[in-house]
Amino acid sequence: MVTIYEMQAGLSRRELLKRGSIGAMLVISGSALISPRNAWGLEVTALKPETMATLIVLARDIYPHDQLADRFYAIAVKGQDAKAGKDAAHKELIENGVADLDKRAGGAGYRSLGWEDDRVAILRDIETTPFFQAVRGDLVVSLYNQKELWPIFGYEGESYSKGGYIARGFNDIEWL
Amino acid sequence: MAAPYDLKDDSVVVIIGSGAGGGTLGNELAQKGIDVVILEAGARHEYEDFINDEWDSFAQLAWLDKRTTGGGWRVAKDFPNLPAWIVKAVGGTTTHWAGASLRFQDHEFKALTNYGKVEGANLLDWPITLADLEPYYDKAEDKMGVTRTHGIEGLPGNNNFKILKAGADKLGYKECHTGHMAINSADRDGRMGCQQTGFCFQGCKWGAKWSTLYTEIPKGEATGKLEVRPQSHVVKIEHDSSGKATGVVYADKDGKLHEQKARVVAVAGNSIESPRLLLNSHSSKFPNGLANSSGHVGKHYMRHTTGSVYAIFEKPVHFYRGTTMAGIVRDEARHDPSRGFVGGYEMETLALGIPFMAAFLDPGGWGRSFTSALDHYDHMAGLWIVGEDMPQEQNAVKLHAELKDDYGMPIPDVWFTDHPNDVAMRNHAYAQGQAIYSAVGATRAFPTPPYPSTHNLGTNRMSEKAEDGVVDKWGQTHDIKNLFVSDGSQFTTGGAENPTLTIVTLAIRQADHIASQMSAGAI
Ligand SMILES: Cc1cc2nc3c(=O)[nH]c(=O)nc-3n(C[C@H](O)[C@H](O)[C@H](O)COP(=O)(O)OP(=O)(O)OC[C@H]3O[C@@H](n4cnc5c(N)ncnc54)[C@H](O)[C@@H]3O)c2cc1C
Ligand code: SF4
Numbered sequence: 001m002v003t004i005y006e007m008q009a010g011l012s013r014r015e016l017l018k019r020g021s022i023g024a025m026l027v028i029s030g031s032a033l034i035s036p037r038n039a040w041g042l043e044v045t046a047l048k049p050e051t052m053a054t055l056i057v058l059a060r061d062i063y064p065h066d067q068l069a070d071r072f073y074a075i076a077v078k079g080q081d082a083k084a085g086k087d088a089a090h091k092e093l094i095e096n097g098v099a100d101l102d103k104r105a106g107g108a109g110y111r112s113l114g115w116e117d118d119r120v121a122i123l124r125d126i127e128t129t130p131f132f133q134a135v136r137g138d139l140v141v142s143l144y145n146q147k148e149l150w151p152i153f154g155y156e157g158e159s160y161s162k163g164g165y166i167a168r169g170f171n172d173i174e175w176l
Numbered sequence: 177m178a179a180p181y182d183l184k185d186d187s188v189v190v191i192i193g194s195g196a197g198g199g200t201l202g203n204e205l206a207q208k209g210i211d212v213v214i215l216e217a218g219a220r221h222e223y224e225d226f227i228n229d230e231w232d233s234f235a236q237l238a239w240l241d242k243r244t245t246g247g248g249w250r251v252a253k254d255f256p257n258l259p260a261w262i263v264k265a266v267g268g269t270t271t272h273w274a275g276a277s278l279r280f281q282d283h284e285f286k287a288l289t290n291y292g293k294v295e296g297a298n299l300l301d302w303p304i305t306l307a308d309l310e311p312y313y314d315k316a317e318d319k320m321g322v323t324r325t326h327g328i329e330g331l332p333g334n335n336n337f338k339i340l341k342a343g344a345d346k347l348g349y350k351e352c353h354t355g356h357m358a359i360n361s362a363d364r365d366g367r368m369g370c371q372q373t374g375f376c377f378q379g380c381k382w383g384a385k386w387s388t389l390y391t392e393i394p395k396g397e398a399t400g401k402l403e404v405r406p407q408s409h410v411v412k413i414e415h416d417s418s419g420k421a422t423g424v425v426y427a428d429k430d431g432k433l434h435e436q437k438a439r440v441v442a443v444a445g446n447s448i449e450s451p452r453l454l455l456n457s458h459s460s461k462f463p464n465g466l467a468n469s470s471g472h473v474g475k476h477y478m479r480h481t482t483g484s485v486y487a488i489f490e491k492p493v494h495f496y497r498g499t500t501m502a503g504i505v506r507d508e509a510r511h512d513p514s515r516g517f518v519g520g521y522e523m524e525t526l527a528l529g530i531p532f533m534a535a536f537l538d539p540g541g542w543g544r545s546f547t548s549a550l551d552h553y554d555h556m557a558g559l560w561i562v563g564e565d566m567p568q569e570q571n572a573v574k575l576h577a578e579l580k581d582d583y584g585m586p587i588p589d590v591w592f593t594d595h596p597n598d599v600a601m602r603n604h605a606y607a608q609g610q611a612i613y614s615a616v617g618a619t620r621a622f623p624t625p626p627y628p629s630t631h632n633l634g635t636n637r638m639s640e641k642a643e644d645g646v647v648d649k650w651g652q653t654h655d656i657k658n659l660f661v662s663d664g665s666q667f668t669t670g671g672a673e674n675p676t677l678t679i680v681t682l683a684i685r686q687a688d689h690i691a692s693q694m695s696a697g698a699i
Contacts, residue, residue: 063547064543064544065547065550067551123542140534144531144533153551153554154492154554155553156496156497159374159375163371164373164382165498166370166371169494169497170332170335170498171332171334171498172335173493175491176339176616
């Protein structure tokens, strides 16, 4: 299970920011990733926290939706950490894949590239690699299958318990 | 629980599979007083247990045993282990299906005669005509409660339909309505009317949509002449030295093997598993598999020429609300070679939820062109194309040379490549679909590729002559008198229409034939 926890009292936002962040929005603290602005954190167990931070940026670059908070991408890639914990080969695939992204980006690495276009240009070069395929193939389910995200897209999900749409707008278009 | 029929009882008709073909045949025979055992690989989930959630429902119902696929189609690349989207459960794929129920057109039964020889295709005329099937189509429509037949009212149009209809009108299409659907528009046959839930593909939790699970099967069981044995996966059909089928070997839920004796065996496992089972049942007498003297078992795999068109509008649509497929344009279903291809196609409304839309919109796609389409999910309308594809010999269900299933049987390897006629038809349909939506102000429209096959046909095809196919006009195998095929694998050609009504029709007709052959002592 994914543990997303509220930021604990005592660890103030100022303090977090003082510890310095690699990306602008994600702080790495021990084995956790913390998003000070949005008050959530994510425990990482198998992968390096830096790797997880990169995966979150990568996930957004693969399926960019500006209306979605980082939290949704973090939940979506958390499964990579769990899988890496169970499967050494998978851990290596992910760690090496991220290291390769950083190498291709040069300088301070993939996450430090400010423009999506620059990061996407790198991804276009590696989109057929097993690393990219593994991340994208999992993400298309782990991102879009989050029920909390559906209302943001206007999808109402389960409808049986509400009696279907027979009295709830199945034919409510007026604009045609 | 003691089974009503003994494993050694060799007077029973054994049917493999409980879907559209098998479930219907089982009930029809039981109604005539014939003893029937249906062996079904999947578990029994009653309709209250269905789940209004795309992936959870898929995990509950879909056939997930390993398969492989190859050939030129994109599914081989995007879904290498999911050539088909079909069900493993009591009720078969009639749990998942959308309910569109169309009769074949007269000319489609004579594809070779009417289309002429098409290079690269093995077209053949069916050994039956529309006139032969009409009385049985009547019975099937009545049984299934198909709207706009037998005085049954059409379903009301949902938002997705309203857009389709407005666009079709603008293009001058004449035949556009809410379809012939095996979905109750009002209470009928002890089942309630459609509540516009929008989860037809996940199993109808109201029972408004026809499925053998809660119509044919309980009706058959009520006669005391039908036993449905779930989680019974048939691995082999046995025969005696005279070449007559004598029973089947199946694995129960614990993987333990049993042999059920039989007087007659009917195979209805859908068009991938049925030929696979015949091929896997090879013996020293039949080294190429059962009923395969022609070499046609598994060949001519068809899956309809499909594709979708989705479009985005300025204002909200909420196309996922209401019946998934109750909307059709039939004008392009005619055979009119001036369009650059033989045969025709239907356009039917279709909506997916966010999870499936993401998975199927552009499999493998990513980046902003992909996500910006999803961003307007609630402003989207969509339609599905279903057209006649060409039977080609190399499109086939084969046995995998190395991989085996849990019972040690070779898994199916499904090969498919579009025929140029399929490509020409799909491109025509993409253009027409986009024109429908542009006509009503779509700001963006896009064609999307075929999904894993939901319509699987043709792999044990029906033929007049034994050398041209696997079964005769009754679905009786040319080679083995007491062995029948009772599902869509019998189709000689695919027609433009969704296949299930025709599968059910053939099963009703086949039941009459089996009963008369049994009473005459011929089988
Ligand atoms: C999402 C979706 C929507 C669809 N919508 C429509 C539609 O609107 N209109 C239409 O006409 N068609 C539609 N279809 C297609 C329709 O469901 C099939 O054509 C129809 O169910 C096929 O009937 P069948 O008897 O051949 O096989 P199925 O209904 O698939 O039944 C085969 C059964 O055999 C069992 N089986 C297989 N092998 C074995 C074995 N070895 N031992 C024991 N049991 C076995 C399977 O578990 C299964 O239950 C749709 C399909 C899908 C997936
Ligand atoms: S829309 Fe109608 S047929 Fe489809 S699942 Fe809902 S109630 Fe059943």
